[in-house]
Amino acid sequence: MAEKWLTALAAPGLLFVGATATGAVLGHAHALDWSLLRRRVGHWATAAGHWPAGEQLAAAAVLVLAAVAVGTLVRICGDGAVRIWTGDWPRPLRPLAHRLTARRARHWDDLQQDIDRLRTTRPARDRTTDVRQEIDALTVRRDHIALARPARPTYTGDRLAATVVRVDAQYGIDLAACWPRLWMVLPEDVRTELRTVRTRFDTAVMGSAWAACYAVLGCFWWPAAVAAVVTGLLARQRVPQAAAALAEHVESAVDVHLRRLAEEIGLTGPTDGPPDRRLGLALNRIARKAT
DSSP states (O other): OHHHHIIIIIHHHHHHHHHHHHHHHHTTTTTTOHHHHHHHHHHHHHHHHTSOHHHHHHHHHHHHHHHHHHHHHHHHHHHHHHHHHHTOOOGGGHHHHHHHHHHHHHHHHHHHHHHHHHHHHSOGGGOOHHHHHHHHHHHHHHHHHOSSSOOSSSHHHHHHHHHHHHHHHHHOOOHHHHHHHHHHHSOHHHHHHHHHHHHHHHHHHHHHHHHHHHHHHTTTSHHHHHHHHHHHHHHHHHHHHHHHHHHHHHHHHHHHHHHHHHHHHTOOOOSSSSOOHHHHHHHHHHHHTTO
């Protein structure tokens, strides 16, 4: 627990506090003047060395508390970052979100129409290798936009939302209503794996929040802007990957353990093959309490 606390709050917060202090000393004019920084730090260390032990401990405690406070504040802002990444944008940005969603949906529809045209005009038994490759290429391009028809302005939002659409299409279940009950019957190792992939997603999103903090600091000390760009690019790469992994794990948990949930509740269905939609709809009625 202490290690997780240190990693999540104190360590990145301490790094940012150090960067802020460095920027306050150097500014834009002496941004890379490390000799000036060493002289200032040496002066502070000498002065602190003459303080009583109690004051030194108090100063160290203030530094740690400042780092934790910064880390906590950024973590709170991370909730807003999750909303941005998943396309749940605040009201002032919703007109932009609607336009982006519509544009992504048009591109997705165009590719889906091309795929449907090829499948209709060339039945599976009559398809040549070139036609199969063309369908595969179009499918990759379509799935690069979203696995289901876009309903969010971002890939990450649609990738997570696609899980809801896909399990509903396959099993007829309302994932939001049934997931808490499914969680209760999942084996512990599966829960642990789901927690791990969710932590990876949260960590990747937090990277974008820290990038925003360093971008603000970059207004006063330009090397921080470089750190913001690097951190932001890493977040841009990692967040969609982590979202895809999270969605895959959730969907896999439904595929593998949905029948177990039905059995625990007392529902019965065909024992061969995957659960059918009738079983999913029955689970919905129980989860929603017929509302």
